[in-house]
Amino acid sequence: MARGKREGLLIAGGGLSGCLAALAIAMKRPDVPILLVEEGERFGGQQTWSFFDTDIEDEDRWLVEPLIAHHWSGYYVAFPGHSRKFRTGYSSIRSEDLEANVRALLRPEQYRLGTRIAAVREREIVLTDGETIKAEAAIDARGAANLSMLELGWRKFVGRDYVFERPHGLELPVAIDATVEPGGGYRFVSCLPLDEHRMLVGDHSYSASAELDVDAVGARLDAYVARRRWAPGEVVREESGVLPVPTGGDFDAFLRIGGARVAKLGLRGGLFHPVTGHALPDAVRTAAMLAQQPKFDGAALHDLFAAHSSKLWKQRGFYRSFNAMLLRDERRAAMERLHRLQGSLIERFFAARSSALDRMRIGRTG
Numbered sequence: 613m614a615r616g617k618r619e620g621l622l623i624a625g626g627g628l629s630g631c632l633a634a635l636a637i638a639m640k641r642p643d644v645p646i647l648l649v650e651e652g653e654r655f656g657g658q659q660t661w662s663f664f665d666t667d668i669e670d671e672d673r674w675l676v677e678p679l680i681a682h683h684w685s686g687y688y689v690a691f692p693g694h695s696r697k698f699r700t701g702y703s704s705i706r707s708e709d710l711e712a713n714v715r716a717l718l719r720p721e722q723y724r725l726g727t728r729i730a731a732v733r734e735r736e737i738v739l740t741d742g743e744t745i746k747a748e749a750a751i752d753a754r755g756a757a758n759l760s761m762l763e764l765g766w767r768k769f770v771g772r773d774y775v776f777e778r779p780h781g782l783e784l785p786v787a788i789d790a791t792v793e794p795g796g797g798y799r800f801v802s803c804l805p806l807d808e809h810r811m812l813v814g815d816h817s818y819s820a821s822a823e824l825d826v827d828a829v830g831a832r833l834d835a836y837v838a839r840r841r842w843a844p845g846e847v848v849r850e851e852s853g854v855l856p857v858p859t860g861g862d863f864d865a866f867l868r869i870g871g872a873r874v875a876k877l878g879l880r881g882g883l884f885h886p887v888t889g890h891a892l893p894d895a896v897r898t899a900a901m902l903a904q905q906p907k908f909d910g911a912a913l914h915d916l917f918a919a920h921s922s923k924l925w926k927q928r929g930f931y932r933s934f935n936a937m938l939l940r941d942e943r944r945a946a947m948e949r950l951h952r953l954q955g956s957l958i959e960r961f962f963a964a965r966s967s968a969l970d971r972m973r974i975g976r977t978g
């Protein structure tokens with residue numbers, strides 16, 4: 613993208629949604645000039661994104677397929693009174709694979725790392741060193757910023773990648789092991805067998821506060837793997853984060869923060885599953901939508917994505933009410949009851965596509 617010329621597309625933030633948007637353009641619209649700007653020294657942060665096969669529309673799979681590091685044909689859940697195997701496929705993408713794909717598909721002049729952005733406007737971004745880069749459209753994908761307009765609980769996560777001395781023997785992921793101590797909110801452990809010896813074990817807890825003591829949760833994970841008799845093992849990697857899970861709020865006011873006419877993707881655009889806090893399926897959808905646009909204009913992209921996210925916010929009110937329950941006392945029981953229902957209903961729940969009948973059925977169990 614030539615400096616000073618108004619052409620192509622600027623993407624602010626090289627995290628999950630910014631990278632997927634850039635990859636979609638590079639794959640489907642290689643003629644469109646793009647510039648992906650990220651303040652970190654690498655793309656995608658340090659995390660593992662997991663999703664069910666049914667979270668992604670068939671027509672959008674071309675975008676995720678090349679990124680998948682692990683795929684399993686099903687998964688388990690375990691609650692105090694009930695455990696179950698599901699045959700829904702489950703996949704994980706690692707941030708290093710997202711980063712490698714971005715570097716492979718984008719030419720060096722199409723991205724900048726280590727570059728902090730001060731402001732994003734409809735058709736330009738302003739860097740903290742004072743440089744202004746102009747284009748036909750700019751997209752703000754800089755992750756969560758000001759969430760004060762939303763009423764939120766938090767899903768806190770610490771994951772440890774263990775390499776055990778002996779084979780752990782787990783063939784399919786345990787997506788939810790809620791037989792562990794609740795610890796103040798709905799809490800569960802997940803286990804992703806990455807190979808015979810290696811496993812990503814994660815501790816997830818829902819809470820009204822965003823505070824996370826990573827070391828204390830890490831120690832809880834060590835105790836868990838010892839209890840499962842997988843230890844001894846070495847921790848080769850750790851990831852952690854705190855994800856917003858809304859119970860309500862003024863979404864229009866939230867969307868106006870940081871520029872009422874700026875196109876926003878990812879967390880900044882309110883595009884995530886209200887219950888899981890996961891953003892990958894929405895980011896895949898919006899990246900695919902972006903690549904389908906006949907032309908790129910800042911105002912038109914704002915209108916497109918604002919209408920999309922506002923529609924989803926309205927459709928997803930049910931999940932925000934469900935969150936209120938997860939953050940209260942009956943949370944684990946609510947999730948356990950959900951996991952006794954039909955497999956396809958659970959798939960739609962995690963894909964945020966529950967039908968009216970699903971919502972009635974889930975509500976009836978509440």
Ligand SMILES: Cc1cc2nc3c(=O)[nH]c(=O)nc-3n(C[C@H](O)[C@H](O)[C@H](O)COP(=O)(O)OP(=O)(O)OC[C@H]3O[C@@H](n4cnc5c(N)ncnc54)[C@H](O)[C@@H]3O)c2cc1C
Nearest residue numbers: 625627628629651661662729754755853878879890891892
């Ligand atoms: C440990 C962990 C595990 C997770 N697991 C899952 C999962 O299994 N499935 C799932 O779907 N979701 C998962 N999530 C949630 C998901 O990662 C986030 O919701 C998602 O990353 C949000 O995407 P985003 O593009 O909006 O923001 P981000 O991915 O946070 O990207 C924002 C990017 O913008 C950059 N940036 C910010 N400010 C500036 C600036 N001023 N100038 C330049 N660059 C800037 C940041 O450095 C960052 O790279 C997980 C999150 C964490 C932390």
